[in-house]
Amino acid sequence: MAPAVLIEQLQKRYGTVDAVKDVSFEVAPGQIFGLLGPNGAGKTTTLRCLCSLTTPDSGKIEVSGISVLEHPRAARQLLGYVAQEVALDKVLTGKEMLELQAALYHIPSAEIGVRVKNAIELLSLEEFAANKTGTYSGGIRKRLDLAAGLLHQPAVLVLDEPTVGLDIESRVVIWDFLRQLRDQGTTILMTSHYLEEVDALADNVAIVDQGKVIAEGSPSTLKDQVGGDRITLRIREFTSDDEAQKAKSMTAEMPFVQDVIINGAQGNSLNLVVTPQSDALLTIQQALKEAGLPVFGIAQSRPSLDDVYLAATGQTLMDAEMAASGKRDAKKERKQNMR
């Protein structure tokens, strides 16, 4: 059976900027696949190429064995795309939006009524369906957009940052919904820059950084591969550079410590990679006490997807995010995405 989505050596340049340098991954039918990476890593561009909104410079893209570049219209029939920014016609009601969408996907007129009604029920939009979409909150807009993306029962649902900017409650509701959808056979390809979202949902994940896939596998495999335990140590709530440096050189000498970095984004806390051993926390606390350093907080945990990212790129996802947000030109990107 052909993979639901196959992307090979995808490349896309905008002027002098490589939005996507080398992205390859495969999504098996019936799974949730997550593209994880900081803003600006090339996730959205990858999805836009998949949905034939952007033509890549090179690479191979297939949906269920059909080439998107050769047969874009066939691929569009198989895909349901829910963009990051929900574009609704604010003068239309939710129901009218869905009816328009149904006609654009050529659902037979006789069936449109039933399908729209089902989609409204599926996403519990009954009380909103008759209102203009201009009155909707962010969560309701997203739900309507999801309903629209599912109307034609696509084989592959493509979601770009499905829960960005939503409250926790809407987020959990959408997570549950996506899991059920997957359990009924829909393949879901989603991007996210939320670690916990990908960790909670994805069967498989590709971590993307600066236009390249840097790791791929199931979240648990990736975490196991990184190995070791993680200790987060905070000398003070906001530790001075001197103290952080001192603690770093102290702990780095301990036999069970494999690596130490100072995390500037979190008030100079120390992130340690250690060989799993039971008295690590105690040993560190003891040593710090002898050196006259206080301990604001210390915790040991198994590696997370962030550690996978950290191991591959040398910085945490949050740091990458902060660095990227300064470099991005939102206006320019909007122009690029205008057709």
Add this chain to the structure above:
Amino acid sequence: MTTTIDPKNSTPSVPSQAELLATPGIVSSEFIQETLALTRRLFIQLKRRPTTLIAGVIQPLMWLVLFGALFQNVPEGLFGVSQSYGQFLCAGVIVFTAFSGALNAGLPVMFDREFGFLNRLLVAPLASRFSIVLASAIFITTLSLIQTVAIIITSVFLGAGLPGIAGLGIVALIVLMLVLGVTALSLGLSFALPGHIELLAVIFVTNLPLLFASTALVPLAFMPTWLQYVSSLNPLSFAIEPIRYLYLHSDWTFASIVMDAPWGSVSLGGALVLLAAFDAIALFSIQRLLYRRLS
């Protein structure tokens, strides 16, 4: 949100390979379905926000009443065979109104581009993306016809008279032909320009100069020679002059001379041919652009 999903509603349907690869094109029920749906959207917008239509009907009537009154006391004969300036002006207002409406046709498309709504249409498996353009054209044409009817009825009360049934048919045809060409150009601009600010600027810059450099407000004979050349080559004049002629002569034929341009005389049939040529040029010039943007 429900926690149970009826499987028969959400199981992905798997179309056959042949079904998937078929391309319906513009002669298909799919094309009609999507065009109707897109047109319906524009009319729902109009119904919920009728301000544009109301203003679009009132504005030309104000032209007729106020601008008409401005030159009411002009000595008879100065404006050719027209009995009053109001009668003279009527054809100009019909054409100018249709022209301004059509010039704005690209604005909704531009906003769809800017707000990302167009992306929603472009990821859908449309039979042909020409339906996006066609829906706008149908919408603008209908609006123009509503405006034209309002102007024609009002001018009856202002003493401009009324052409016969066949004459009215030709008036409608002329309006449609002008609207088609101008709508095409405006839709082309809405894809060529970077944003609505630029589109509005182009509309602003073209609108009034094209009005003044046409025979809408004064006859050709009234103008300096250089302007006569400009005016008689302005597509607006190709539409205004035959309509004016139809208003004044019930005994028209397609051979009747409707415009004495400095470069030659134009018959009613000739004006229609010129308008058809204008449409052809407009459609041809946007075709490549739309093809590039929409494929």
